Amino acid sequence: MELSGAEILVQCLKDEGVEYLFGYPGGAVLHIYDALYNQEDVKHILVRHEQAATHAADGYARATGNPGVVLVTSGPGATNAVTGIATAYMDSIPMVVITGQVSTAVIGSDAFQEVDSVGITRPCVKHNFLVKDINDLAETIKKAFFVASTGRPGPVVVDVPKDITDPAIKVPYHYPETVNMRSYQPTLKGHSGQIKRAVDLLLAAKKPMIYSGGGVVLGKGSDELRQFVRGLGFPITSTLMGLGAYPASDKQFLGMLGMHGTYEANMAMHDCDVLIAIGARFDDRVTGKIAEFCPDATIIHIDVDPSSISKTITVDIPIVGSVPDVLSEMNHLIENSSKKPSKKALSEWWSIIDGWRAVKCMSYDQNSDKIKPQMVVEMVHEITKGNAYVTSDVGQHQMWAAQYYPFEEPNRWINSGGLGTMGFGLPAAMGVQLAFPDSVVVCVTGEGSIQMCIQELSTCLQYGLPVKIVALNNRYLGMVRQWQEFFYENRYSHSYMESLPDFVKLAESYGHVGIRIERPEDLRAELERGFAMDNRLVFFDIVTDQTENVYPMIAQGKAHNDMHMSPFSAPAQDKERELS
Amino acid sequence: MRHIISILIENEAGALSRVSGLFSARGYNIESLTVAPTEDPSLSRMTIVTAGTERIVEQIVKQLNKLIDVVKLMDLTEGPHIEREMMLIKVKASTMAQREDVKRLCDIFRGHIIDVTSSTYTIEMTGAVSKLDSFIEALAEHKIIETVRSGVTGIARGDKSLHL
Ligand SMILES: Cc1ncc(C[n+]2csc(CCOP(=O)(O)OP(=O)(O)O)c2C)c(N)n1
Numbered sequence: 001m002e003l004s005g006a007e008i009l010v011q012c013l014k015d016e017g018v019e020y021l022f023g024y025p026g027g028a029v030l031h032i033y034d035a036l037y038n039q040e041d042v043k044h045i046l047v048r049h050e051q052a053a054t055h056a057a058d059g060y061a062r063a064t065g066n067p068g069v070v071l072v073t074s075g076p077g078a079t080n081a082v083t084g085i086a087t088a089y090m091d092s093i094p095m096v097v098i099t100g101q102v103s104t105a106v107i108g109s110d111a112f113q114e115v116d117s118v119g120i121t122r123p124c125v126k127h128n129f130l131v132k133d134i135n136d137l138a139e140t141i142k143k144a145f146f147v148a149s150t151g152r153p154g155p156v157v158v159d160v161p162k163d164i165t166d167p168a169i170k171v172p173y174h175y176p177e178t179v180n181m182r183s184y185q186p187t188l189k190g191h192s193g194q195i196k197r198a199v200d201l202l203l204a205a206k207k208p209m210i211y212s213g214g215g216v217v218l219g220k221g222s223d224e225l226r227q228f229v230r231g232l233g234f235p236i237t238s239t240l241m242g243l244g245a246y247p248a249s250d251k252q253f254l255g256m257l258g259m260h261g262t263y264e265a266n267m268a269m270h271d272c273d274v275l276i277a278i279g280a281r282f283d284d285r286v287t288g289k290i291a292e293f294c295p296d297a298t299i300i301h302i303d304v305d306p307s308s309i310s311k312t313i314t315v316d317i318p319i320v321g322s323v324p325d326v327l328s329e330m331n332h333l334i335e336n337s338s339k340k341p342s343k344k345a346l347s348e349w350w351s352i353i354d355g356w357r358a359v360k361c362m363s364y365d366q367n368s369d370k371i372k373p374q375m376v377v378e379m380v381h382e383i384t385k386g387n388a389y390v391t392s393d394v395g396q397h398q399m400w401a402a403q404y405y406p407f408e409e410p411n412r413w414i415n416s417g418g419l420g421t422m423g424f425g426l427p428a429a430m431g432v433q434l435a436f437p438d439s440v441v442v443c444v445t446g447e448g449s450i451q452m453c454i455q456e457l458s459t460c461l462q463y464g465l466p467v468k469i470v471a472l473n474n475r476y477l478g479m480v481r482q483w484q485e486f487f488y489e490n491r492y493s494h495s496y497m498e499s500l501p502d503f504v505k506l507a508e509s510y511g512h513v514g515i516r517i518e519r520p521e522d523l524r525a526e527l528e529r530g531f532a533m534d535n536r537l538v539f540f541d542i543v544t545d546q547t548e549n550v551y552p553m554i555a556q557g558k559a560h561n562d563m564h565m566s567p568f569s570a571p572a573q574d575k576e577r578e579l580s
Numbered sequence: 581m582r583h584i585i586s587i588l589i590e591n592e593a594g595a596l597s598r599v600s601g602l603f604s605a606r607g608y609n610i611e612s613l614t615v616a617p618t619e620d621p622s623l624s625r626m627t628i629v630t631a632g633t634e635r636i637v638e639q640i641v642k643q644l645n646k647l648i649d650v651v652k653l654m655d656l657t658e659g660p661h662i663e664r665e666m667m668l669i670k671v672k673a674s675t676m677a678q679r680e681d682v683k684r685l686c687d688i689f690r691g692h693i694i695d696v697t698s699s700t701y702t703i704e705m706t707g708a709v710s711k712l713d714s715f716i717e718a719l720a721e722h723k724i725i726e727t728v729r730s731g732v733t734g735i736a737r738g739d740k741s742l743h744l
């Protein structure tokens with residue numbers, strides 16, 4: 001079969017089983033768009049901004065576990081995509097981004113719409129390629145999918161000059177089934193000796209703690225994690241990225257840790273004697289002050305990426321391998337070990353933890369005459385029966401979504417944790433909704449963030465995506481305002497949001513439904529009314545209490561046991577600590 | 581501590597910028613970097629001299645290994661090794677006294693004078709960094725017109741080697 005470069009590209013995507021291609025056309029990719037015409041296998045989704053194409057592909061990837069695929073033109077198409085590529089890179093999301101490039105003959109001549117896409121994206125991709133010969137095209141695409149989705153996943157950019165896709169030049173097509181790269185061989189199976197040492201240490205622990213991260217979700221290790229946690233009876237906390245890998249409703253789950261983690265999770269981190277980190281990377285939002293991180297703990301770390309190990313926190317037992325592989329080996333050892341965790345030590349540890357739990361750190365004002373953002377998220381959880389896919393933008397609303405929507409399953413909570421990209425939520429929700437047309441997809445956002453990719457309301461109409469947008473409208477760049485309140489003596493420098501659009505009319509003008517909710521007594525009925533509209537995108541503009549803060553909060557660079565607490569939580573009792 | 585890291589890397593366009601970009605993006609120290617093809621045209625050999633705490637050097641090694649184009653890597657400073665740098669140096673030598681003294685120093689350091697004019701000598705010298713440094717110091721009384729150093733290359737001693 002002889003195909004042109006453009007046809008090869010499309011055929012490769014078909015052979016790779018790609019369902020959706022998120023893209024935006026332009027000069028350098030017109031041959032490719034022509035090859036996409038009149039075929040149905042790869043469905044092209046026309047976004048309204050290339051940033052949204054990358055976020056949508058990213059959301060699709062996070063929800064399905066399969067790589068998201070993007071096609072953009074050269075120059076501005078590629079630069080617009082960079083934010084989304086960096087977002088995916090920071091959270092290790094598998095993605096293949098095809099960027100058009102000017103023809104090989106004029107590369108380097110400042111041709112129209114030329115940028116050095118390989119150079120610009122180099123620091124924020126797992127790898128990138130420039131295709132210089134049509135005969136390398138199919139294999140390069142195969143490599144791109146292979147690299148993006150194996151080991152520690154990440155985005156891969158393939159830059160394709162226009163002449164490579166010339167319809168007049170045809171070559172034989174063959175899509176390799178597998179690809180072997182001598183320079184890239186990720187380790188999956190952990191070192192047995194290290195695994196055994198780790199298990200021995202865990203079984204002898206008196207105050208153990210499990211800290212699981214996004215690597216469990218990405219590595220599809222949720223089942224193995226559940227077995228591991230239940231088998232040991234240990235407390236578990238999760239990073240922002242790992243939520244849902246272990247069910248939030250389970251009594252062994254202490255909630256999220258870190259800057260806006262629960263009191264009990266952070267205190268247990270601080271006091272534990274053995275810590276096992278699973279697919280987590282000791283991000284600074286998680287560790288707080290490095291010098292006071294888990295001061296008494298021996299630390300075990302499982303990660304598929306060796307460079308994550310001992311990067312910020314030096315660990316005692318590193319295990320390089322994929323989460324499910326290593327955990328199932330551990331589970332096997334634990335089951336067959338003659339040693340069991342000490343019942344006595346564990347029950348003492350749990351009673352200390354229960355003391356911390358009694359502080360009820362997530363309490364907030366239930367009798368306010370203003371709508372409390374926490375209450376909105378709790379109600380959305382109730383109405384969606386905890387089954388929704390929830391995407392978010394970045395800010396206070398993101399933390400409230402993470403804190404007050406308990407996730408029972410992995411791949412349901414979709415947010416930009418590493419890069420913290422405002423504008424992520426809505427396009428990510430589009431990707432998720434396309435992957436799961438019959439599921440409820442909620443985008444929890446703020447009036448600031450939603451305006452960063454608001455144009456995608458148009459895309460949602462075109463493809464009939466009934467996303468439910470829950471905008472917690474506090475008329476502030478709330479997270480910025482909170483820091484200014486706490487650390488800059490209430491100097492709210494440029495964190496207000498004035499001249500806001502009428503979001504209801506805006507939604508309506510895009511052909512959707514807009515519902516404004518201003519009073520707590522209307523909240524439930526209005527949410528229920530909107531969520532009942534299965535086939536419509538509904539934009540809830542919810543006017544919330546402007547002064548609300550996210551609690552608990554560990555100030556940047558402070559230790560885990562040094563938290564700002566909600567004024568509505570019970571006073572922390574020091575006597576529990578004395579028990580230890 | 582100073583480390584010499586040898587890398588076998590795919591001989592692809594852009595491979596060098598991946599390595600240098602990694603060092604600048606992560607703020608790693610780079611004293612010298614040399615790169616050239618090997619007997620296998622698909623591979624380049626790179627030698628990087630860097631300095632940092634053990635912890636940082638461990639990260640450098642891991643981050644380099646993580647680059648998709650890096651095929652194999654070895655920290656030469658972990659074992660016995662040979663380190664060489666080549667220098668070309670142009671020195672003013674117009675008077676008899678200058679010419680004699682420069683020639684004498686060149687002989688002591690086992691360099692070669694490879695180009696001569698009525699007013700200059702150009703010397704080629706190979707050795708460890710410290711030897712080249714000492715030679716420059718020894719030339720203190722003379723006017724150095726130009727110095728070109730290749731950057732360090734190195735190889736492990738004995739049977740140990742970096743190959744596929
Ligand atoms: C693209 C981008 N620019 C700036 C920031 C910094 N930032 C973090 S949170 C935030 C405020 C977000 O405001 P809003 O979306 O209204 O959410 P809120 O905090 O009020 O819930 C800002 C500006 C960011 N994360 N991303």
Ligand SMILES: [Mg+2]
Nearest residue numbers: 446447476478
């Ligand atoms: Mg806001």
